[in-house]
Amino acid sequence: MENNTRLIETLIRGRDFTKQLQSLLQRKDNLDGSVSVSVLAEDLLMEILGSFSGGISMLSSTVSGEIYGFPASPVGNLVDKSPEEAHSGKKPVSVVKERRGCYKRRRTIDSYEKISVTMEDGFAWRKYGQKEIHNSKFPRCYFRCTHKHGHGCKALEQVQKMEDGSNNYHITYLGHHTCPNLSHHGVVLDFENHPNVSDSPSTITNIHIDPSIKQEVVDSKDQSIDISDNVSSANDVNSSSPISWNEVFMGDLGSLIMRVDNEDSCTTSTSSHGYLNDFLNNDDLLSESLLFLDQSHG
DNA sequence: ACAATTTGACCGGA
DNA sequence: TCCGGTCAAATTGT
Numbered sequence: 001m002e003n004n005t006r007l008i009e010t011l012i013r014g015r016d017f018t019k020q021l022q023s024l025l026q027r028k029d030n031l032d033g034s035v036s037v038s039v040l041a042e043d044l045l046m047e048i049l050g051s052f053s054g055g056i057s058m059l060s061s062t063v064s065g066e067i068y069g070f071p072a073s074p075v076g077n078l079v080d081k082s083p084e085e086a087h088s089g090k091k092p093v094s095v096v097k098e099r100r101g102c103y104k105r106r107r108t109i110d111s112y113e114k115i116s117v118t119m120e121d122g123f124a125w126r127k128y129g130q131k132e133i134h135n136s137k138f139p140r141c142y143f144r145c146t147h148k149h150g151h152g153c154k155a156l157e158q159v160q161k162m163e164d165g166s167n168n169y170h171i172t173y174l175g176h177h178t179c180p181n182l183s184h185h186g187v188v189l190d191f192e193n194h195p196n197v198s199d200s201p202s203t204i205t206n207i208h209i210d211p212s213i214k215q216e217v218v219d220s221k222d223q224s225i226d227i228s229d230n231v232s233s234a235n236d237v238n239s240s241s242p243i244s245w246n247e248v249f250m251g252d253l254g255s256l257i258m259r260v261d262n263e264d265s266c267t268t269s270t271s272s273h274g275y276l277n278d279f280l281n282n283d284d285l286l287s288e289s290l291l292f293l294d295q296s297h298g
Numbered sequence: 299a300c301a302a303t304t305t306g307a308c309c310g311g312a
Numbered sequence: 313t314c315c316g317g318t319c320a321a322a323t324t325g326t
Contacts, residue, residue, distance in 0.1 A: 126301090126302065126303085127302075127303055127304080128303090128317095128318070128319075128320095129304090129305085129317070129318060129319080130303095130304075130305075131315090131316060131317070131318095132316095133315085133316070134314085134315060134316080140316080140317090142316095142317070142318075144318095146302095156317095158317090299326100300325105300326085301324100301325080301326080302323100302324080302325070302326090303322100303323080303324070303325085304321100304322080304323070304324085305320100305321095305322085305323095306319105306320100306321095306322105307318100307319085307320095307321105308317105308318085308319075308320100309316100309317085309318080309319095310315105310316100310317090310318105311314105311315095311316095311317105312313100312314090312315090
């Protein structure tokens with residue numbers, strides 16, 4: 001219960017920071033020089049991301065501590081290897097046996113997907129695996145946050161090249177960054193025109209999200225996603241589905257901001273800013289999102 | 299020397 | 313048993 005209070009406080013903090021960022025970005029519209037503004041915005045973004053990540057990880061740790069849990073010392077004893085074992089490519093049986101049950105497969109919660117022209121997203125990722133996927137032309141690459149050890153950050157990323165002939169990547173994010181220094185490695189807000197969104201003078205370009213991005217929450221197999229449909233409809237103002245609150249929480253805030261900005265740049269008739277404003281101004285929606293989080297983790 | 303990546307084996311859910 | 317996610321030794325890069 002005390003945790004819930006802390007969680008709410010944390011999320012409210014995040015909302016307040018987002019309000020500040022919003023007014024900052026609005027102020028930016030009236031300014032031509034945006035260097036100091038973008039620095040401020042970057043700091044605010046860090047605060048926001050920290051608040052949301054903190055709240056989410058609080059919830060994760062209290063409700064389902066094992067979701068992302070890895071055992072502290074999963075590895076078998078390699079010191080006892082005989083010289084023969086050490087030189088053969090094969091691992092000794094004892095080592096293999098001690099690895100049994102050494103990790104738990106994560107559930108497919110706290111994930112969201114997006115399509116992007118680049119794998120670069122401002123976070124520092126380290127590749128830890130690659131797999132050929134059945135019936136897929138391209139392998140899937142597995143990344144974890146570089147700060148997994150330093151800060152215990154449990155964020156994971158899966159990247160697979162799309163088979164539709166484009167050079168887009170299908171990126172799945174699992175978990176949230178809890179490392180504190182995320183945006184200093186490339187998530188920089190600048191407000192120069194992006195070639196693909198030249199209509200908007202206030203486009204955040206250095207977060208790698210393309211205007212065609214459409215993100216979805218995926219928490220069950222039944223919610224299969226036709227990526228190509230989503231990409232095509234993302235630029236269709238009439239079919240563009242409203243962002244939902246679970247998307248707000250499941251996605252990273254950079255994507256959220258890009259999406260809002262993107263729809264703005266597409267001069268959609270329905271003000272997508274409304275969704276952000278709703279979140280910023282409506283305490284009921286905050287409670288609603290908390291309820292959603294509670295359910296999704298239960 | 300240390301960090302990052304590659305790659306084949308292991309693991310568990312379906 | 314299959315398939316995809318993860319581990320960790322070996323290899324490569326800085």
